[in-house]
Amino acid sequence: MAKKTYFVAGTDTDAGKTVASAGLLEAANRQGLRTMGLKPVAAGCEQTAEGLRNSDALILQQTASLSLTYEQVNPIAFEPPIAPHIAAAQAERRLTADRVAAFVKGTLLQPADFVIVEGAGGWRVPLNNRETMAHLPKILQTPVILVVGMKLGCINHALLTAESVSRDGIRLAGWIANRVDADMANYDENIGTIKSMLRAPLLGEIPHLEDPTPQNVAPFLDLSLLD
Structure with missing residues (x-):
């Protein structure tokens, strides 16, 4: 097992998990660490000559310092951009x-x-019908990093998700604020409220970037706050 392994969850589908995940990998790369990024289940893939490919999984594969095959990064891929269990049923896969x-x-x-x-x-x-994505970090015994998509409603989404993580017996190692709404009203107040109510360190605030590459995101994240 790797020295430090984290499961990255989001407050919702478009919270920015991949932007944050790739930024974390790049930040670790800059410390000379051997890094690996995995997206075991991906829906919303494109057919290529090599098979189904997911853009988020490709970003993780390209950002990590260790060379892995695509199948190692994303072993379960579905073409339609729908909930994985529905995609699996349509593909007659278990x-x-x-x-x-x-x-x-x-x-x-x-x-x-x-x-x-x-x-x-x-x-x-x-x-x-019986299991959710939350079962994966529980089986793997990995702490969670929560990516909060900063927009209207984010406080509720963040607190509910953190509460669920805790009830599932999994440790919340930290959270990342990702400003998905560039015009969000009272951004600072929302950040302050979440900071005061989550029992986990804020690893960084990702601003609304025109080009959110791993290289541009990494400087906003602090790995030293992770244990």
Whole structure:
């Protein structure tokens, strides 16, 4: 198992998990760490000559310092951009938390210092009729980094997700504020409220960037706050 492995969850689908995940990987790269980025389940993939490819998974693959095959980064890929359990049913494939975790554990045998496992959608996105994405970090025993999409309603989304993480018996290692709404009213007050109510460090605030590349995002994140 890698020295530091974190599961990145979002307050909702467009919170910016991949932007934050790639930024974290780049920040770790700059410290000379061996990094690995995984997105075990991805819906919304394009058909290519090599097979189905997901743009978020490709970003993680390209940002990480360790060279992995696409199949190691994203072993379960679905073409339609819909909930994974629905995509799996349409493709007549069986999707379970144990199966997803097995793929991840196999890749984690690679030597690495810092690993990001990015979820799909929000915390309670179903994998099947009994399990949700939340079962994956529970099986893997990895702490969670929560990406909060800063927009109207973010306080409620952040607190509800953090509460669910805690109830599932998983540690919230930190959270990242991602300014998805450039014109959000009372941004500072919203940040202050979440900071005062979440029992986890704020790892950084990602501003609304025109070009949110890993290189542009990394300077806004502080890995020293992670334990």
